[in-house]
Amino acid sequence: MLRSAKRGRRTKYQLPVPPLPQQSFVTSGYDLDLPDDEQRRGADMKAVGHGGVDLAQKRGTPVRLVPLEHQVGDADVLFVGKLFGNSVVTHHAVREGSGVRDYLVIHGHLEKPATGLARGATLLAGGVVGFVGDSGSPGVVHLHLEVRRAREGVSLSALGAGELVQNAKTVACDPRNVLPLNP
Numbered sequence: 650m651l652r653s654a655k656r657g658r659r660t661k662y663q664l665p666v667p668p669l670p671q672q673s674f675v676t677s678g679y680d681l682d683l684p685d686d687e688q689r690r691g692a693d694m695k696a697v698g699h700g701g702v703d704l705a706q707k708r709g710t711p712v713r714l715v716p717l718e719h720q721v722g723d724a725d726v727l728f729v730g731k732l733f734g735n736s737v738v739t740h741h742a743v744r745e746g747s748g749v750r751d752y753l754v755i756h757g758h759l760e761k762p763a764t765g766l767a768r769g770a771t772l773l774a775g776g777v778v779g780f781v782g783d784s785g786s787p788g789v790v791h792l793h794l795e796v797r798r799a800r801e802g803v804s805l806s807a808l809g810a811g812e813l814v815q816n817a818k819t820v821a822c823d824p825r826n827v828l829p830l831n832p
C-alpha cells in the first residue's frame with residue numbers, strides 16, 4: 650500500500666517542490682480556455698494570461714533548484730525581490746540545436762527567498778531558492794513556477810524586474826519542454 654501510494658505521488662517531471670498528498674498538485678496552469686480579458690495578469694504585467702503553473706504546497710516548504718534539460722553550466726540568480734510576491738528568478742543557459750539560449754525560471758509567491766541569496770549567486774541542483782508562501786497571493790499558499798525564454802538578442806542581465814515578464818523581452822514557455830524527467 651505504502652509503496653503504491655508513494656509511487657502515486659511521484660511526478661513525471663522534476664519540480665522545485667515535492668507533490669502534496671491528497672490534493673490536486675498542479676492547481677492551475679494557462680488560462681487558454683478564457684477570453685483575453687478574463688485571463689489573469691498581474692497589475693504590472695504586460696504579458697497576457699497566466700504564464701506558469703501553480704503548485705500547491707505547505708507554507709515554508711523549501712523550493713529547490715531544478716537544472717533544466719540540456720543546461721550548460723550552473724544556474725545563477727538573476728533577480729530576488731517583488732515580482733509575483735516575493736520571487737526568485739534564476740537564469741539557465743540551455744543548448745538548443747547549434748546554439749545556446751537563455752531561459753529564466755520564476756519562483757513566485759515565496760514566503761521568503763533563501764537567506765543571503767543575491768543576484769549573481771550560483772545555484773546547484775537541489776540548492777534552496779526560497780520557501781513556499783502566499784506573498785502577493787494572500788491565503789493561497791503555493792509556488793508559482795514559470796519558465797520563460799529570452800527573445801533573440803535580449804540580454805537578461807540588462808532587464809529590470811518588470812521587463813523580465815514582458816512579452817517583448819521574454820516569452821512564457823511550456824515547462825515540459827525544459828524540465829528534466831524524473832528517473
Ligand SMILES: [Zn+2]
Binds near residue numbers: 699793
Ligand atoms: Zn501562478
